[in-house]
Each structure stands twice: as structure tokens, then as C-alpha cells.
Amino acid sequence: GDSVTQTEGLVTLTEGLPVMxxxxxxxxxxxxxxxxxxxxxxxxxxxxxxxxxxxxRTEHQGFHATLHKSSSSFHLQKSSAQLSDSALYYCALSHxxxxxxxxxxxxxxx
Amino acid sequence: GALVYQxxxxxxxxxGTSMRMECQAVGFQATSVAWYRQSPQKTFxxxxxxxxxxxxxxxxxxxxxxxxxxxxxxxxxxMTVLNxxxxxxxxxxxxxxxxxxxxxxxGHGTKLSVL
Numbered sequence: 001g002d003s004v005t006q007t008e009g010l011v012t013l014t015e016g017l018p019v020m021x022x023x024x025x026x027x028x029x030x031x032x033x034x035x036x037x038x039x040x041x042x043x044x045x046x047x048x049x050x051x052x053x054x055x056x057r058t059e060h061q062g063f064h065a066t067l068h069k070s071s072s073s074f075h076l077q078k079s080s081a082q083l084s085d086s087a088l089y090y091c092a093l094s095h096x097x098x099x100x101x102x103x104x105x106x107x108x109x110x
Numbered sequence: 111g112a113l114v115y116q117x118x119x120x121x122x123x124x125x126g127t128s129m130r131m132e133c134q135a136v137g138f139q140a141t142s143v144a145w146y147r148q149s150p151q152k153t154f155x156x157x158x159x160x161x162x163x164x165x166x167x168x169x170x171x172x173x174x175x176x177x178x179x180x181x182x183x184x185x186x187x188x189m190t191v192l193n194x195x196x197x198x199x200x201x202x203x204x205x206x207x208x209x210x211x212x213x214x215x216x217g218h219g220t221k222l223s224v225l
Contacts, residue, residue, distance in 0.1 A: 035213070035214075043218075044201075044203055044216045044217065044218050044219045045203070045216055046216065047213050047214070050213060090154070094214075098144060098156070098205070098214060100146075100154045100156075103154075
């Protein structure tokens with residue numbers, strides 16, 4: 001069946017360093033939609049990025065990701081981490097429903 | 111803009127009692143509504159997917175008898191947790207969208223505590 005894999009459960013970084021959160025997926029569909037959701041403490045998840053176009057970079061709020069269908073990946077990146085980026089990040093795959101990854105907790109330290 | 115209101119935000123119920131949560135979509139037509147539960151370990155579980163004019167599809171380990179869902183129109187959905195016990199604790203989220211590949215709009219969630 002379809003699945004989304006986020007290999008890191010916890011990522012701890014120092015402020016100012018680059019961020020990369022991994023996301024790979026499996027699906028039988030040739031045109032999936034991929035999403036990154038961010039969930040801050042005591043809040044519900046909100047959409048950060050989405051993409052369905054192969055090899056096209058999508059950006060929002062300093063974060064970017066590129067869907068690579070050849071490697072079934074949609075890694076989330078940011079050039080310089082900020083303290084406010086500390087949150088849970090979920091990668092998700094969509095066709096008729098959302099398939100969630102297990103989430104990556106990102107902690108940014110001063 | 112598009113919003114989803116979910117209420118109540120928090121609820122505490124006694125073990126064995128039931129509680130109902132509701133979601134209201136504003137600014138778009140919620141043709142499908144997904145109900146999720148986030149466990150204390152922060153993983154998301156899909157409970158069921160409800161699409162207007164189609165049968166509600168429950169995921170494994172979740173049943174209509176335990177989590178009855180109503181989705182009567184394009185702006186409203188409700189879910190009840192019947193006979194709640196400790197293992198039902200968590201944050202329940204409704205996510206609504208207007209098409210199968212549209213973004214999901216989440217409500218704020220209903221945090222369920224069971225005594």
C-alpha cells in the first residue's frame with residue numbers, strides 16, 4: 001500500500017544552521033500530491049508546502065522542497081534555522097486521502 | 111478565506127461516557143472530511159474518511175459503532191466517541207477539503223481527556 005517515510009524522529013540543530021528533513025514515499029499513483037505540514041506546540045497542523053510537479057522547487061516562509069518522482073522524495077529544507085522553527089513536521093501524500101508520515105520533531109537551540 | 115471551526119476545543123469526560131465533536135467548514139465546500147486522532151506519542155491515525163454522497167470509510171481498528179460520524183452537507187461534520195476510555199485520549203482533528211487533491215484545512219482540534 002501507499003506509505004510515507006520520515007527517517008528522523010528527532011532533529012536537533014543550532015540556530016543558523018541549515019535544515020533538511022527527509023521524506024520518501026511509495027504510491028501506485030503516478031501523479032501524487034505531496035505536502036509538508038507543520039505543527040507547533042498546542043496547535044493543529046497547518047500546511048507549509050505542497051507540490052505535484054516533478055522537479056519543481058516550491059517555497060514558503062523560508063522553507064523549500066522539490067518533488068523528485070525518480071527517487072520518490074520530497075525533502076524539506078531551509079538554509080538557516082530559526083528558534084521559531086522548532087515544531088513537529090509531517091510529510092504527507094495525497095490521492096483520495098492523506099497518508100501521513102510519522103513526523104519529525106525539529107528542535108532549534110540558540 | 112477558507113476555515114474550519116472545530117468545537118469543543120477541550121473536553122473531559124468520565125470513563126464510559128460519550129462525547130461529540132463538530133466541524134464547520136466556512137468559505138469552501140467540504141466534499142470530504144477526514145477525522146484523525148493524534149496519540150500522546152504524536153502520531154496521527156486516520157479514523158475515517160467521509161465523502162458527501164458516499165459511504166463513510168473507516169480505517170482498521172476504528173468502527174462506526176465506536177466513532178459514529180455524520181456528514182449531512184457540504185459544511186458540517188460531527189463525530190462522537192462512544193463509551194470513551196483511557197485509550198481514547200488524544201487530540202482529535204477534522205480535516206476538510208473540497209477535492210481529492212486539494213489541501214486539507216484543519217480545525218483546531220478537540221483535546222479529549224478521560225477520567
